[in-house]
Amino acid sequence: xxxxxxxxxxxxxxxxxxxxxxxxxxxxxxxxxxxxxxxxxxxxxxxxxxxxxxxxxxxxxxxxxxxxxxxxxxxxxxxxxxxxxxxxxxxxxxxxxxxxxxxxxxxxxxxxxxxxxxxxxxxxxxxxxxxxxxxxxxxxxxxxxxxxxxxxxxxxxxxxxxxxxxxxxxxxxxxxxxxxxxxxxxxxxxxxxxxxxxxxxxxxxxxxxxxxxxxxxxxxxxxxxxxxxxxxxxxxxxxxxxxxxxxxxxxxxxxxxxxxxxxxxxxxxxxxxxxxxxxxxxxxxxxxxxxxxxxxxxxxxxxxxxxxxxxxxxxxxxxxxxxxxxxxxxxxxxxxxxxxxxxxxxxxxxxxxxxxxxxxxxxxxxxxxxxxxxxx
Numbered sequence: 088x089x090x091x092x093x094x095x096x097x098x099x100x101x102x103x104x105x106x107x108x109x110x111x112x113x114x115x116x117x118x119x120x121x122x123x124x125x126x127x128x129x130x131x132x133x134x135x136x137x138x139x140x141x142x143x144x145x146x147x148x149x150x151x152x153x154x155x156x157x158x159x160x161x162x163x164x165x166x167x168x169x170x171x172x173x174x175x176x177x178x179x180x181x182x183x184x185x186x187x188x189x190x191x192x193x194x195x196x197x198x199x200x201x202x203x204x205x206x207x208x209x210x211x212x213x214x215x216x217x218x219x220x221x222x223x224x225x226x227x228x229x230x231x232x233x234x235x236x237x238x239x240x241x242x243x244x245x246x247x248x249x250x251x252x253x254x255x256x257x258x259x260x261x262x263x264x265x266x267x268x269x270x271x272x273x274x275x276x277x278x279x280x281x282x283x284x285x286x287x288x289x290x291x292x293x294x295x296x297x298x299x300x301x302x303x304x305x306x307x308x309x310x311x312x313x314x315x316x317x318x319x320x321x322x323x324x325x326x327x328x329x330x331x332x333x334x335x336x337x338x339x340x341x342x343x344x345x346x347x348x349x350x351x352x353x354x355x356x357x358x359x360x361x362x363x364x365x366x367x368x369x370x371x372x373x374x375x376x377x378x379x380x381x382x383x384x385x386x387x388x389x390x391x392x393x394x395x396x397x398x399x400x401x402x403x404x405x406x407x408x409x410x411x412x413x414x415x416x417x418x419x420x421x422x423x424x425x426x427x428x429x430x431x432x433x434x435x436x437x438x439x440x441x442x443x444x445x446x447x448x449x450x451x452x453x454x455x456x457x458x459x460x461x462x463x
């Protein structure tokens with residue numbers, strides 16, 4: 088990997104501007120800029136509401152997009168050294184590592200061309216990464232091609248510990264059922280929860296060695312409590328002492344669904360008009376990217392830039408950076424909308440540092456690197 092980095096540094100390999108192409112599953116080549124109404128003044132743009140207000144910095148990442156090209160910036164985590172590790176899906180680089188000033192420290196990986204989900208887990212004092220490759224990868228003629236995906240456990244510098252492949256190989260999926268994982272979460276005993284978000288919308292539970300335990304969910308599930316439509320994210324909620332819960336994103340249903348560690352349904356938290364991605368927990372808060380919303384008047388499609396970020400205290404939305412202020416009527420959350428300036432195009436994931444700043448990764452955002460929202 089270091090040889091590859093040196094080669095790229097010497098040759099200055101550039102990512103030519105890629106033709107516009109998109110996928111309904113969200114693993115898209117980033118589209119060409121058609122207007123600039125989302126470009127706000129970086130020095131005085133304040134987003135958010137109440138106690139959760141932020142200054143937007145779009146040029147936080149200090150990197151050359153020609154030497155280190157980007158397609159989609161899918162997710163980001165912070166390791167024990169305070170480094171910010173991002174996964175994307177450009178064929179020349181899958182993992183980018185920044186410090187908190189935005190300086191690019193390292194980059195590696197070409198094997199995860201459907202790079203989508205990234206989870207960090209402390210295992211005996213060593214940081215481990217769990218990479219979800221959705222299978223959507225750039226093919227010939229700059230078109231995205233759907234393959235079946237996989238999950239890889241690696242060190243932070245890319246050494247592969249093991250892979251979890253297609254559940255068909257162990258008799259869990261039927262032949263012809265796609266496996267396109269978008270996210271992982273690690274339970275308190277090391278169990279691995281995989282969200283097959285672009286495949287069957289199931290949550291598959293494995294032990295810490297990658298051995299199958301059970302699965303639940305599915306877009307065809309007749310029970311509305313267990314039905315998951317675009318099971319895009321999965322996370323573990325440790326906010327209630329002694330009662331960790333599995334939080335699954337049902338993105339097309341605009342909600343989070345909570346389950347016990349063994350897959351028993353607990354509750355649904357509705358997020359009207361917000362097609363949310365994975366839940367990210369920090370202290371008592373839940374943060375999430377909103378990939379799509381609909382306008383108050385008219386209708387848009389999944390190609391349009393309609394996203395923002397949402398922040399919750401417990402199960403209550405308290406701020407929508409890049410969106411309208413959350414409103415409750417008789418205890419029920421009303422629809423939230425992207426603000427007209429479009430400061431955030433598609434909120435795909437967020438990472439929170441110790442100062443409560445937010446780093447925003449975006450899908451389909453004009454090749455942009457992550458943004459920083461500095462809390463004020």
